[in-house]
Amino acid sequence: MEISKAFLSGILAGLAVAVPLGAIGVLLLKEGVQHGIRRAWTAAAGVAAADVVYCTVAVLFGAVTAPVVTGLAPWPAVVGGLALVGIAARGLVRGLSSTAAPAAPDRSPGPRRRFTAFLALTMINPATLVYFAAITTGLGTVSQTRATSTAFIVGVGLASVAWQILLVAVGSTLKTHTGRGAQRVTVLVGNAVVGVLGLLIVTGAVL
Numbered sequence: 001m002e003i004s005k006a007f008l009s010g011i012l013a014g015l016a017v018a019v020p021l022g023a024i025g026v027l028l029l030k031e032g033v034q035h036g037i038r039r040a041w042t043a044a045a046g047v048a049a050a051d052v053v054y055c056t057v058a059v060l061f062g063a064v065t066a067p068v069v070t071g072l073a074p075w076p077a078v079v080g081g082l083a084l085v086g087i088a089a090r091g092l093v094r095g096l097s098s099t100a101a102p103a104a105p106d107r108s109p110g111p112r113r114r115f116t117a118f119l120a121l122t123m124i125n126p127a128t129l130v131y132f133a134a135i136t137t138g139l140g141t142v143s144q145t146r147a148t149s150t151a152f153i154v155g156v157g158l159a160s161v162a163w164q165i166l167l168v169a170v171g172s173t174l175k176t177h178t179g180r181g182a183q184r185v186t187v188l189v190g191n192a193v194v195g196v197l198g199l200l201i202v203t204g205a206v207l
Contacts, residue, residue, distance in 0.1 A: 006139075006148035010055075010155020013135050017051060017128055017156075018163040023084045023197040024122055025167055030091070030190035031114075032171020033183055040172065042111040044164035046118030051128060051160040052153060058132035059142065059149045069126045074205035080124040081205065084198030087121075091191035095184060125201075132156075 024047055031040035069076070122128075136142050142152045175183060 002144065003147050003151045006142050007151040007155040009135075009139055009142060010152040010157075011159045012155075013055075013132070013152075014051065014156035014159025015163060017131055018048075018160045023194045023201070024118070025164075026190050026193050026197070027087070027118075027121075028164055028167040029171040029174075030187055030194075032168040032173075033175050033186050033190070034171075036175055037165075037169050037172035039111070040114070040168045041165055042115040043118040044168045045161060046115040047122045047164045048157060048161035049115070050119050050122035052157040053123065054126070054129040055132045055153050055156045058129055058136050059153060069129055072126075076124065076126050077201055077205035080121075081198045081201030083121060083124055084201065085195050088191045088195030088198060092188060092195070095188045095191060 028040070028044055028047065031043045034040070136152070139152075143149055174186060178186070
């Protein structure tokens with residue numbers, strides 16, 4: 001019974017951290033629009049893997065690591081925000097320069113590089129670690145046994161990967177059912193939103 005509760009708690013905790021649509025979610029939608037789910041699903045897997053890593057660290061060492069991460073502020077947020085601004089700027093430049101160009105083969109990074117890029121980008125912001133540390137501290141039963149800890153982490157991973165792949169699938173659906181012009185607009189808007197969110201993260205961290 002405790003294992004079932006821990007698993008359900010993991011599902012809810014994973015959805016709580018994944019569902020709010022932030023910059024990473026917008027990037028996943030954009031990946032789906034640009035590359036389709038067959039090429040972009042590894043980006044979703046990279047984001048979910050970052051959630052699992054931070055959740056595991058929180059379950060095992062949360063009481064120790066959370067204060068350390070908090071003490072690093074505001075630099076993780078600044079670095080993460082600037083990375084998002086850089087990605088958005090690059091995407092906007094490429095999107096605008098290709099407006100009049102004919103369709104070209106997809107030469108974007110392969111599955112492994114896409115997974116690694118999104119894993120690293122998600123892990124730049126360790127706020128997720130602080131979040132999971134708070135959750136596991138509040139739910140004392142999660143860390144009672146190895147079985148309950150594992151069930152909680154598995155629940156988080158399943159919830160996260162399901163949501164991230166859903167975002168990619170939505171973007172892929174837009175790619176399938178919209179014309180090339182609408183896809184370009186979607187990508188440009190997505191990059192602009194990511195850039196604004198990155199700037200807000202930076203300003204929120206330093207002000």
